[in-house]
Amino acid sequence: MSKLIYIADDENNIRKLVKTFLENDGHIVKDFENGDLLLKEFNEKECDLVILDIMMPGSDGFEICTSIREKSTVPIIMLTARDSDIDYITGITLGSDDYFTKPFSPMALVMRVKAIFRRIDFEKIQNNKSKQTVLEFGDITINTDTKTVSNLNEIIDLTPNEYNLLTYLFENKERAVSREELLNKIWGYDSEIETRAADDTVKRLRKKISDTNILIETVWGFGFRLKEN
Numbered sequence: 001m002s003k004l005i006y007i008a009d010d011e012n013n014i015r016k017l018v019k020t021f022l023e024n025d026g027h028i029v030k031d032f033e034n035g036d037l038l039l040k041e042f043n044e045k046e047c048d049l050v051i052l053d054i055m056m057p058g059s060d061g062f063e064i065c066t067s068i069r070e071k072s073t074v075p076i077i078m079l080t081a082r083d084s085d086i087d088y089i090t091g092i093t094l095g096s097d098d099y100f101t102k103p104f105s106p107m108a109l110v111m112r113v114k115a116i117f118r119r120i121d122f123e124k125i126q127n128n129k130s131k132q133t134v135l136e137f138g139d140i141t142i143n144t145d146t147k148t149v150s151n152l153n154e155i156i157d158l159t160p161n162e163y164n165l166l167t168y169l170f171e172n173k174e175r176a177v178s179r180e181e182l183l184n185k186i187w188g189y190d191s192e193i194e195t196r197a198a199d200d201t202v203k204r205l206r207k208k209i210s211d212t213n214i215l216i217e218t219v220w221g222f223g224f225r226l227k228e229n
Contacts, residue, residue, distance in 0.1 A: 097187070
């Protein structure tokens with residue numbers, strides 16, 4: 001089933017190349033030469049996925065990502081010409097789902113888009129199957145109906161991926177979960193895809209739950225597990 005995708009990049013050749021590859025994969029793609037134009041269109045009609053360059057005239061990709069996250073959990077992929085850990089961490093912290101450094105393979109981007117849509121379909125299936133609306137461990141409570149996480153009635157503000165990862169760990173709190181399993185279930189990635197998404201999301205989560213009695217413990221060479229402190 002085709003999806004509606006918006007892409008903003010001030011480099012015309014990159015924008016058109018990505019659009020062509022995504023359209024060849026069956027998607028409907030609207031491209032914009034800056035983020036402000038994309039945001040204007042998004043506010044009028046939401047799409048299924050957003051691809052944002054970071055460095056653009058007007059509002060940069062981080063600002064557009066922040067504005068979109070204020071109203072939507074739509075998947076967001078960030079593009080940058082700089083191979084910078086700061087850019088990567090900033091994007092993940094603001095709620096982007098993934099990050100590509102230029103130059104990149106358009107086909108690799110298409111595969112990543114497919115993985116994100118597989119993950120969303122999996123979530124819908126799991127939500128339909130799940131009858132349990134409240135998950136509890138230690139002093140943290142997750143309400144899967146409202147998608148809220150709280151510690152002693154205080155809401156913990158999480159990005160969509162942080163919420164999904166923590167919920168999955170809660171659902172599997174009796175065992176350690178591998179990085180490969182998290183990438184497959186949360187992001188929809190095959191294990192062959194190299195990404196720091198799981199580790200960086202765990203890093204962000206640890207900071208946000210540091211005042212609780214829950215720890216996300218690293219199982220060296222394998223993955224993570226929940227532990228009550």
